Amino acid sequence: MPEVAIVDACQRRRGGGSPTAVLDDAPLTGEERRRIPTELGTSHAVFLRATGVERARPSYTLRFFTAAGELPACGHGTVAALALLAHRAGDDAYHAVLRTTHGSFDGRATRNGDGLTASFDPGPVSLREVRGPELEAVAQGLGLTPEAVAGDACVASNGRPRLLLAVRSRAVLAGLTPDFPLLRAACDRYGLLGCYAYSPPDRHGRTAARMFAPSIGVPEDIANANSTACLAAHTVGSGMDRLVVDMGDHLGRPSTVTAAVHHDGLERRIQVGGRAAIVRTLVR
Template structure:
């Protein structure tokens, strides 16, 4: 008889806007019996773009984080970190946490909101490295985004936080909403230049409010509901221009309004950003590797999700 492995999985809506929307993200305790192929399957099975696997330290004040999409492991994921902090807060009541990924350690903090349902979560990134985009990077990305000559704006930059991604400005929210990129072509461009994706953003208003869309077809995410690490990169870029704090709206074209905040500061090692958002654990499901398709079952508000090893 084969022993089944069952695991509770929290589906967290990360980077909510006024209590709505947010990016659905799967968060579960890691298990050494999971293969990476199983980890890659979990986002699709649960209808999320990403899954976060926690290795929780004794006492609950720290955790190792691994991030997966359907195409493989990522070195970092900002909204996934926000989602992980929401789950850790539900277990511990919140506070300060030490978080570790395969590439770095960093501090996170989460505080339950007064109604007890949502959590405000922030974390500090490592140094953000910025450079100007090369002419081939800019030209081919413009073509993939289907920019017309009047859409193009100056100062396209490439930012590295984990992996490089391109920051592309547009004139305003109407131009941003009208974008219909050629995703196959954009994937080829990102693969050619080793980019995580392309983050298209508006200029901030006088209050530091902006909007953005993140296209990352190379990692299996045609458009991300919320991308906190790319927002951190934008915060670092704008910090150099005298804008110390931003709030970026995302997800509207996907019907899931999201907002990510970022505040930059300069350190001896470079520009670092405190980035975050509000999050809520929407539901808990049970992961069972005995079958290969999710189905509803059990008590109200729960589900059984089965994945073959």
């Protein structure tokens, strides 16, 4: 078994973040891969496999696992992987091409004191309107009353669909007490990864969010970068090109994910990421 690095991804003020296991790929069974997050106390494990050079940059294939199985993508896992690769390379500015089952994309990391700031382009985001029964079922699973919903909801996907649901305030967000069996049943019924609930961003693009994904074995995610990228795609129509999203406070792991929308003519690209630090290395 290769060494396992535990990386706190998407930290806030050099603390908190989502503990993520990152290791080089090995001939492991799916069951063995699923056991690693549980054994190490992380929500996800990321497996790296070097694949040579692509577009004049080192290239890697990433695979992501939770205790429930493999995922096609994981945003904070990608941030953690980039931080470890940059640390190994010893570069102050690191670039790589990353490939997942969802596609290939560019990633970068820059050294920032005793940590690294990593970001990547998760690719295009598709958005669709959410229908009444779908919204009602998920809101019921979250324990939300109609008055607590801000009315701005959609289903977004950059790999797997998830419901983006605005609530009235940070106080409403902090007070959510989901019925996880009910929420999972609603997400499974409508083919959703989960629900990303958020408070309306202020004029500077700062907001808070909580990501619930019981269908993939993660009742609540400490930090969720791919859903934050989806939110950036959803809010860009209101003229907001940058988001700073606080997550993880309810779990005692304060985290922050950033997303920026870059305009290139009619094309829009989203860069999402956060600060990461390698906190320990284990030999299993």
